[in-house]
Amino acid sequence: MAPLLRKADSGDLETVLSLENACFTDPWTPGMFKSALEGGSFEELYLLEDEGKCVGYVCIYIFDDEGEVMSVCVHPGKRRLGYGKMLVDRALALMKERGVKDVFLEVRKSNSSALALYCGAGFTLIGERKKYYRHPTEDALVMKKSLKE
Numbered sequence: 001m002a003p004l005l006r007k008a009d010s011g012d013l014e015t016v017l018s019l020e021n022a023c024f025t026d027p028w029t030p031g032m033f034k035s036a037l038e039g040g041s042f043e044e045l046y047l048l049e050d051e052g053k054c055v056g057y058v059c060i061y062i063f064d065d066e067g068e069v070m071s072v073c074v075h076p077g078k079r080r081l082g083y084g085k086m087l088v089d090r091a092l093a094l095m096k097e098r099g100v101k102d103v104f105l106e107v108r109k110s111n112s113s114a115l116a117l118y119c120g121a122g123f124t125l126i127g128e129r130k131k132y133y134r135h136p137t138e139d140a141l142v143m144k145k146s147l148k149e
């Protein structure tokens, strides 16, 4: 069966936190996931499940015709299998369906795997934010993809 993308809810908090802590040096706290998991906010979190197991997630933000890929991650034991690309492609398709015209994201300057993933999905560099990240401190690259025909 093809991997399934499903919207996460508050019952998924533990799964999401365990993935988050395995993937990032500066993980989001439970509070930061609260609005995305409880609904009713602009943030939405989707889990990618393969054979019933969560292999990754993507968190997006939609406001009017602008979207943002806030975070994407794949379980360390499941990388280079195409799940990251699947998460980004499905998130973009979902945003397009919802009328989003431009999608933005920020990524650590040194994160070559994520940069390759985003460039492959059609994002281009539009700017930098100095010392944007902590643990460790690092600049962010700002990228954009247009979903207009």
Ligand SMILES: CC(C)(COP(=O)(O)OP(=O)(O)OC[C@H]1O[C@@H](n2cnc3c(N)ncnc32)[C@H](O)[C@@H]1OP(=O)(O)O)[C@@H](O)C(=O)NCCC(=O)NCCS
Pocket: 023, 024, 070, 071, 072, 073, 074, 075, 078, 079, 080, 081, 082, 083, 084, 085, 086, 107, 108, 111, 112, 113, 114, 116, 117, 118, 120
């Ligand atoms: C970035 C990340 C999501 C990629 O997930 P993944 O499932 O391994 O990616 P995929 O297998 O779908 O790869 C898609 C493309 O991404 C690029 N890529 C992924 N991992 C890469 C690596 N280690 N080195 C170079 N390019 C890489 C490649 O272009 C790849 O295409 P290809 O396989 O045709 O060469 C994953 O490495 C991850 O979770 N990293 C930690 C969290 C993170 O940094 N998230 C992004 C910042 S928000």
